[in-house]
Amino acid sequence: MxxxxxxxxxxxxxxxxxxxxxxxxxxxxxxxxxxxxxxxxxxxxxxxxxxxxxxxxxxxxxxxxxxxxxxxxxxxxxxxxxxxxxxxxxxxxxxxxxxxxxxxxxxxxxxxxxxxxxxxxxxxxxxxxxxxxxxxxxxxxxxxxxxxxxxxxxxxxxxxxxxxxxxxxxxxxxxxxxxxxxxxxxxxxxxxxxxxxxxxxxxxxxATRSPDAVAAGKFLLQRSWQASPWGALALERRYQRKVMMRKNQRISVARQQRGGEAKPFAARELKR
Structure with a gap:
């Protein structure tokens, strides 16, 4: 395209x-x-x-x-x-x-x-x-x-x-x-x-990593970098909730357990 x-x-x-x-x-x-x-x-x-x-x-x-x-x-x-x-x-x-x-x-x-x-x-x-x-x-x-x-x-x-x-x-x-x-x-x-x-x-x-984990990691780091320690910890909990047990996190776990077998990730769900 x-x-x-x-x-x-x-x-x-x-x-x-x-x-x-x-x-x-x-x-x-x-x-x-x-x-x-x-x-x-x-x-x-x-x-x-x-x-x-x-x-x-x-x-x-x-x-x-x-x-x-x-x-x-x-x-x-x-x-x-x-x-x-x-x-x-x-x-x-x-x-x-x-x-x-x-x-x-x-x-x-x-x-x-x-x-x-x-x-x-x-x-x-x-x-x-x-x-x-x-x-x-x-x-x-x-x-x-x-x-x-x-x-x-x-x-x-x-x-x-x-x-x-x-x-x-x-x-x-x-x-x-x-x-x-x-x-x-x-x-x-x-x-x-x-x-x-x-x-x-x-x-x-x-691209070999979960697109949701990567997006969450980007926003987490950007928002926590200048935050207070407690604010940064709160952001960690917030973004972990956004990705944990979601489809792409389950695919990541399955890849690790199966030696990295390439089941494709789903389209990214996380936006901000």
């Missing part, structure tokens, strides 16, 4: 693994309004699929995503003004959902990073659960170079992967770091010569 959204994002699903590709490669996948809309449309399409086990986000061409295409976004004054006014909204705007929206999907998301990953690009990558980059990829929280702050979910997502002092330094300086250095800092999970192949291998491994 393959779909294209707003001429900027291609979604392909094979055997429960979704591949979401930014397809503005001639502009290093610079983010314009159609790309924002395309990414949100891809999220909506995936949210309806109970068979998806994992998603991989990648960029076509020489870069993962070189950041916001300011010239394109600001070309038309009225839409640009409307976008500015959304900063006063009490709810997350489309720029923030572009990245944070991936944390709300009930399956793991892996970002495969190569080339440039700047500004909006690194915030998109941070929205994934796992990031795999080439050693020579270039990553930067680049907003201060433009006199801005990261506002596409960066503050929510950074705090899960790096310490406050590292986040501050990267934000203050707009410094470009390599994929290898990003891994040492915690911005990147793994370094690989071919991030797409590595992401596909990880997705295949995840």
């Amino acid at each position: 393959q779909q294209e959204f707003h001429g900027r994002v291609r979604l392909q699903i094979d055997d429960g693994i979704a591949r979401v590709t930014l397809i503005r490669g001639d502009r290093h996948n610079g983010v314009d309004i159609p790309m924002l809309q395309g990414m949100l449309a891809a999220q909506r399409a995936l949210r309806r699929r109970r068979d998806v086990r994992c998603a991989i986000i990648a960029g076509d061409g020489p870069s993962f995503c070189a950041g916001l295409d300011f010239k394109s976004v600001l070309r038309n004054k009225l839409p640009a003004l409307l976008l500015y006014l959304r900063l006063y909204s009490p709810v997350a705007n489309m720029f923030q959902r572009f990245s944070v929206g991936w944390r709300q999907l009930p399956f793991p998301v892996i970002a495969a990073i190569h080339g440039n990953c700047f500004g909006a690009g690194i915030q998109l990558a941070l929205g994934a659960d796992v990031r795999i980059a080439t050693a020579d990829a270039q990553l930067s929280i680049m907003e201060s170079k433009w006199g801005l702050v990261p506002d596409m979910g960066g503050t929510v997502l950074l705090r899960d992967v790096v310490s406050l002092d590292v986040a501050k330094e990267l934000t203050f300086t707009s410094r470009i770091v390599s994929g290898a250095d990003a891994a040492a800092l915690g911005l990147v999970t793994h370094v690989a010569d071919d991030p797409l192949d590595a992401a596909a291998a990880l997705a295949a491994e995840i």
Whole structure:
């Protein structure tokens, strides 16, 4: 199954693994309004699929995503003004959902990073659960170079992967770091010569586990990470109730008792 959204994002699903590709490669996948809309449309399409086990986000061409295409976004004054006014909204705007929206999907998301990953690009990558980059990829929280702050979910997502002092330094300086250095800092999970192949291998491994247990594990960790100890323990009990004795948990037990015989898992039941 393959779909294209707003001429900027291609979604392909094979055997429960979704591949979401930014397809503005001639502009290093610079983010314009159609790309924002395309990414949100891809999220909506995936949210309806109970068979998806994992998603991989990648960029076509020489870069993962070189950041916001300011010239394109600001070309038309009225839409640009409307976008500015959304900063006063009490709810997350489309720029923030572009990245944070991936944390709300009930399956793991892996970002495969190569080339440039700047500004909006690194915030998109941070929205994934796992990031795999080439050693020579270039990553930067680049907003201060433009006199801005990261506002596409960066503050929510950074705090899960790096310490406050590292986040501050990267934000203050707009410094470009390599994929290898990003891994040492915690911005990147793994370094690989071919991030797409590595992401596909990880997705295949995840697909051998109960889709409900994986979804519950994702939401449990996200919600408990900043919670109080007692709040985290309550979340453990809550998500265990959601999966225990359900069909996919029984299949998991049967697989273990039979030496891993591959009875297929049922479609995912857990949503949030």
